[in-house]
Amino acid sequence: MGLVMGTFSLQSKPVTYHKDKADDDLEMTIVCHRPEGLDQLEAQTNFSKRELQVLYRGFKNECPSGVVNEETFKQIYSQFFPHGDASTYAHYLFNAFDTGNTGSIKFEDFVTALSILLRGSVTEKLQWTFNLYDINRDGYINKEEMTDIVRAIYDMMGKYTYPVLKTDAPKQHVDAFFQKMDKNRDGVVTLDEFILSCQEDENIMRSLQLFENVI
Amino acid sequence: MAAGVAAWLPFARAAAIGWMPVASTPMPIPPQDKRKAQDGLIILNVSGTKFQTWRTTLERYPDTLLGSTERDFFFHEETSEYFFDRDPDIFRHILNFYRTGKLHYPRQECISAYDEELAFFGIIPEIIGDCCYEEYKDRRRENAERLQDDEEMDMNNDVAPVNLTFREYLWRAFENPHTSTLALVFYYVTGFFIAISVMANVVETVPCGTLPNRSKEVSCGDRYALAFFCLDTACVMIFTVEYLLRLIAAPSRCKFMKSVMSVIDVVAIMPYYIGLVMTDNDQVSGAFVTLRVFRVFRIFKFSRHSAGLRILGYTLKSCASELGFLLFSLTMAIIIFATVMFYAEKGSTATKFTSIPAAFWYTIVTMTTLGYGDMVPKTIVGKVFGSICSLSGVLVIALPVPVIVSNFSRIYHQSQRAEKRRAQRKTRLARIRAAKIRGTNAYMRYKQNGLLIDALEEVTAPRQALVGKSASPPFESQHHHLLHCLEKTTVRINHEFVDEQTFQANCMEISVVNKSGSRTSSLSSSPHGLSSCCSRRHRKKSSFSLPSTNNQELSTIQIRERPVSNSRSSLNAKLDETVPLKCDEAYISPSMVRLSAPVATSSDDASTATTTYSQSNIVRVSAL
Numbered sequence: 001m002g003l004v005m006g007t008f009s010l011q012s013k014p015v016t017y018h019k020d021k022a023d024d025d026l027e028m029t030i031v032c033h034r035p036e037g038l039d040q041l042e043a044q045t046n047f048s049k050r051e052l053q054v055l056y057r058g059f060k061n062e063c064p065s066g067v068v069n070e071e072t073f074k075q076i077y078s079q080f081f082p083h084g085d086a087s088t089y090a091h092y093l094f095n096a097f098d099t100g101n102t103g104s105i106k107f108e109d110f111v112t113a114l115s116i117l118l119r120g121s122v123t124e125k126l127q128w129t130f131n132l133y134d135i136n137r138d139g140y141i142n143k144e145e146m147t148d149i150v151r152a153i154y155d156m157m158g159k160y161t162y163p164v165l166k167t168d169a170p171k172q173h174v175d176a177f178f179q180k181m182d183k184n185r186d187g188v189v190t191l192d193e194f195i196l197s198c199q200e201d202e203n204i205m206r207s208l209q210l211f212e213n214v215i
Numbered sequence: 216m217a218a219g220v221a222a223w224l225p226f227a228r229a230a231a232i233g234w235m236p237v238a239s240t241p242m243p244i245p246p247q248d249k250r251k252a253q254d255g256l257i258i259l260n261v262s263g264t265k266f267q268t269w270r271t272t273l274e275r276y277p278d279t280l281l282g283s284t285e286r287d288f289f290f291h292e293e294t295s296e297y298f299f300d301r302d303p304d305i306f307r308h309i310l311n312f313y314r315t316g317k318l319h320y321p322r323q324e325c326i327s328a329y330d331e332e333l334a335f336f337g338i339i340p341e342i343i344g345d346c347c348y349e350e351y352k353d354r355r356r357e358n359a360e361r362l363q364d365d366e367e368m369d370m371n372n373d374v375a376p377v378n379l380t381f382r383e384y385l386w387r388a389f390e391n392p393h394t395s396t397l398a399l400v401f402y403y404v405t406g407f408f409i410a411i412s413v414m415a416n417v418v419e420t421v422p423c424g425t426l427p428n429r430s431k432e433v434s435c436g437d438r439y440a441l442a443f444f445c446l447d448t449a450c451v452m453i454f455t456v457e458y459l460l461r462l463i464a465a466p467s468r469c470k471f472m473k474s475v476m477s478v479i480d481v482v483a484i485m486p487y488y489i490g491l492v493m494t495d496n497d498q499v500s501g502a503f504v505t506l507r508v509f510r511v512f513r514i515f516k517f518s519r520h521s522a523g524l525r526i527l528g529y530t531l532k533s534c535a536s537e538l539g540f541l542l543f544s545l546t547m548a549i550i551i552f553a554t555v556m557f558y559a560e561k562g563s564t565a566t567k568f569t570s571i572p573a574a575f576w577y578t579i580v581t582m583t584t585l586g587y588g589d590m591v592p593k594t595i596v597g598k599v600f601g602s603i604c605s606l607s608g609v610l611v612i613a614l615p616v617p618v619i620v621s622n623f624s625r626i627y628h629q630s631q632r633a634e635k636r637r638a639q640r641k642t643r644l645a646r647i648r649a650a651k652i653r654g655t656n657a658y659m660r661y662k663q664n665g666l667l668i669d670a671l672e673e674v675t676a677p678r679q680a681l682v683g684k685s686a687s688p689p690f691e692s693q694h695h696h697l698l699h700c701l702e703k704t705t706v707r708i709n710h711e712f713v714d715e716q717t718f719q720a721n722c723m724e725i726s727v728v729n730k731s732g733s734r735t736s737s738l739s740s741s742p743h744g745l746s747s748c749c750s751r752r753h754r755k756k757s758s759f760s761l762p763s764t765n766n767q768e769l770s771t772i773q774i775r776e777r778p779v780s781n782s783r784s785s786l787n788a789k790l791d792e793t794v795p796l797k798c799d800e801a802y803i804s805p806s807m808v809r810l811s812a813p814v815a816t817s818s819d820d821a822s823t824a825t826t827t828y829s830q831s832n833i834v835r836v837s838a839l
Contacts, residue, residue: 050254054254054271055225057269057271058223058271061314061315062223076223077223077227077230080223080224080227093230093233096233110226113229114225114226114229117229117230117232118229125232126236128232129232129233129235129236132233133233133236149237150237153234153237173237173239176239177236177237181236194236198236203238203240203241203242204235204236204238206241206242207235207238207241207242208232208235210231210232210235210242210245211228211229211231211232211245213245
């Protein structure tokens with residue numbers, strides 16, 4: 001009988017241990033981050049006060065804790081592309097937004113990036129895009145990185161397309177890209193090559209102005 | 216797409232710049248935002264309670280009322296706010312949905328009120344958050360069941376149309392004994408005979424004293440064998456007749472034969488017939504005795520008579536999984552403990568635990584705390600395990616029982632509620648009808664006022680006079696005017712709306728008309744309303760709930776009877792020929808409608824056959 005009681009009591013201990021762990025996790029998630037003042041942000045970015053207000057309200061509504069982590073970011077971005085898998089591209093985007101490599105995007109990062117994308121000069125935009133493509137941040141875009149990016153974009157389309165996407169469509173796309181961008185044919189694209197090639201292409205120039213009126 | 220993330224759309228669009236250098240074809244032109252509305256505050260006035268929110272908050276869900284241009288219909292210009300004449304308490308939850316993206320269901324609100332508000336604001340209930348969704352669905356299901364119960368009751372209590380075939384009539388009589396006295400009599404008679412049969416079976420086995428030339432006690436069944444046999448025969452005959460009648464009347468014979476009650480019926484009467492066939496054969500008499508056991512199944516026939524039995528059966532059926540679990544766990548425990556006890560008692564002398572199956576009996580008796588005492592452990596180990604066995608038995612049995620009990624309680628309360636609603640329905644309907652009668656009387660007064668004015672004054676200003684005289688609100692006077700127009704439309708001879716009593720009085724003629732075979736289109740369109748008045752005396756039912764439409768038809772028929780004043784004589788003659796009224800005198804309540812100035816009625820000289828007809832004041836045929 002004593003043995004029985006003993007076994008019962010032994011079993012109860014791990015349960016409480018688990019409960020403590022859960023409580024710890026809960027505490028850790030209640031982290032709050034407050035952005036810098038409105039005036040400072042206005043000075044740092046190209047947005048007006050009103051626009052910043054609107055942006056912050058939307059941001060805070062979705063992320064009450066003030067920061068976005070990668071999981072949430074991927075979830076939000078995937079909602080816009082229900083047909084395919086947007087998680088890979090969202091991962092690259094996250095890294096591009098998270099300039100400090102902290103693992104979470106604060107409101108300042110968010111607004112800084114948006115300021116460049118929507119209100120920045122052409123050079124700034126192209127620089128940001130180069131940063132996005134340069135996955136390992138070594139200053140060069142090589143074929144593997146570009147293939148990854150293009151494949152991630154094609155993943156967003158999903159399987160059900162018309163006409164059906166061929167399996168080597170990403171590869172062809174990357175070859176065409178390198179053909180255009182890699183001026184000195186050394187297998188990598190540097191920032192200057194990139195900016196130069198883009199400025200020569202009218203389509204790209206025009207499309208960069210496409211999203212100016214988004215806010 | 217979850218509209219909650221509409222706030223992130225600008226960001227997603229901005230991030231699309233990342234695709235531009237990769238793209239090989241030019242991009243499409245972006246849509247022009249024609250309405251470059253600034254983000255401003257919107258005031259929503261809901262029945263006086265003011266709510267404020269940003270415009271963009273509402274526009275997160277563009278396929279709802281508040282998020283689309285539909286809300287412009289509610290814009291109140293004087294106060295430049297949006298006014299909604301709805302419930303502010305529920306609106307609070309709806310607005311919170313826009314703010315947080317999650318719709319919650321407040322437990323204290325009525326489910327249909329909530330559903331209505333959701334439907335009004337264009338929000339589908341499926342997006343209720345997980346926290347509240349179960350509760351919402353449960354309440355909704357309960358409500359639907361209740362409404363379905365009401366509908367079924369309606370269908371069951373519906374007055375029988377005249378043109379039921381005999382078979383359908385029989386089936387209805389069997390299923391609802393309350394529909395006619397004959398069915399009720401049959402119902403009670405069968406119940407009585409079931410009771411008699413069961414009691415006879417029981418009394419048969421009681422010892423009845425000794426026969427003079429034998430020393431052994433004999434049972435009553437053997438002593439009065441003939442009497443019992445006759446009783447049994449009578450009961451079985453009644454049951455057989457009942458079963459055959461049900462079989463004939465059943466709308467779907469195969470389905471009927473597969474139903475539980477019919478199986479019980481068959482099992483109840485089969486032993487008798489098999490016994491008849493087999494009495495002379497001694498070998499199978501053993502089996503015949505076994506068959507007599509099945510006669511006890513007659514007691515289950517009572518479930519047609521008792522709702523409680525049906526509930527019990529239904530509960531057991533719905534708790535099948537819990538009962539199965541109980542059985543399974545008990546079996547496991549029995550096997551374990553029986554094995555243990557057997558090996559524990561193996562050593563002791565002259566032990567009753569001769570085998571594990573023999574120990575089963577001990578285990579069952581102990582676990583259910585019966586403790587007959589015919590088998591007891593003698594060794595110490597055996598006693599220890601015996602006590603553990605009895606303690607665990609209590610636990611194992613106590614676990615599934617509350618589930619079964621709660622199931623039973625739920626079903627029982629449901630049926631109680633259904634009974635209560637049934638009882639309340641009658642009073643509710645009576646009150647509703649009384650309200651409608653008041654409406655019709657008001658209409659009579661309106662017309663009377665109008666006619667007085669028409670008759671006494673010039674045509675020049677009838678309307679103003681009417682308005683001046685009538686004390687009713689504008690809705691009522693407009694409604695009455697509408698009914699009046701309807702009357703005037705159905706020309707050539709003017710019909711009239713009448714109130715219920717006169718309608719009842721006149722339904723006598725309708726039955727006459729019915730029997731004499733004349734048919735009008737309106738008659739056939741609502742036969743049940745007309746025939747019901749005579750056949751269903753004790754039920755003032757929904758056939759009278761729409762006096763206006765019925766009266767309309769009544770008037771049509773009326774006109775058939777009395778086309779124009781000059782042919783009245785022929786009409787009277789026709790009435791004379793027809794079958795005399797069978798309807799009860801009590802129902803002929805020729806109340807005069809309170810018309811203070813009846814214009815010359817032409818109905819006073821009615822035929823002798825229909826005295827009531829003469830007193831009806833349906834008619835101001837020519838006056839209008």
